[in-house]
Amino acid sequence: MTSYDALLLLSFGGPEGPEDVIPFLENVTRGRNIPRERLEEVGEHYYLFGGVSPINRLCRELKSAIEADFAAHGLDLPVYWGNRNWTPYLADTVRQMKADGVRRAAAFVTSAYSGYSTNDQYLNDIARAREEVPGAPEIDKLPVYCDRPGFIDPFVDAAKDALSRLPEGARLVFTAHSVPLSQPGQELYVAELEQAARTVADRAAPGAPWDLVYQSRSGPPGQPWLEPQITDHLENLQGKGVRAVAVVPIGFVSDHMEVKYDLDVEAAERAAGLGLAFARAATPGSDPRFAALPRHLLGETR
Ligand SMILES: CC1=C(CCC(=O)O)c2cc3nc(cc4[nH]c(cc5[nH]c(cc1n2)c(C)c5CCC(=O)O)c(CCC(=O)O)c4C)C(CCC(=O)O)=C3C
């Protein structure tokens, strides 16, 4: 079925305790011109959750779900997991893969879109990790999957579920991580987000208005990033007479910190302050349809 002999789950990584928070943030922002105050503020988001990001647990769950999917379909392929910014670091995983005799692996990245942060940076991570490990296996990133049923269908159900928790006429608001306008691939990232949001909106609430907005901006104030920010947008909607919002984090695959803090705490508080009813749609996480995506994508490879 495939000439690959392993699957690599490649993710962002996150702290597993308070003492990890600062070193993790230093890893993420090395050489990236993020203001010190922003780092301290983001550190507080993590401390609010005991210094533990949900992302590593979510990756372990997704890895198990992918293994279960492979087993259920007779695909005898080991699944490895490595991260860009925290343990298990990708280079260590690649070293283990080599030791286990892996020759050619396919990488499934926990980011669905094109663009620098969402695709190219992960390709760079793979290249750098392979350089660190003499005789490293070949590693090919599987294609961008933001238009695939395994990614879209769980969001359709989640958007319907969020709407069902709100009064009639709630506004669908899709949100994704902002990036600098100057970032390579930004236009394609936006085009793909718009397409994914449109597809989900057309199926979850045909004919109803929807918006695509951004969150988690982190650069210096003067630098232009994708806008509007969700918090400003909520204010705007309230001013236009909207009374309820269903927020769909279409830019993410799981309920990690950018979702648990930036939406469930920050955006939810802003909505409450504005008197807006607020429901946040689930992300794919380890939905079996999402966990089947690596197998589907592998099936298209040679
Ligand atoms: C497009 C995009 C995704 C989606 C694609 C994907 O999922 O990969 C994403 C995901 C994530 N971003 C995350 C965390 C952080 N991102 C930061 C900073 C940045 N993100 C950026 C973009 C993105 N980020 C950018 C352009 C920056 C500026 C610095 C730079 O150019 O790199 C910072 C620094 C502090 C700050 O927020 O300023 C942190 C802590 C976590 C982990 C959450 C957890 O721990 O659960 C996840 C999944």
Ligand SMILES: [Fe+2]
């Ligand atoms: Fe980020």
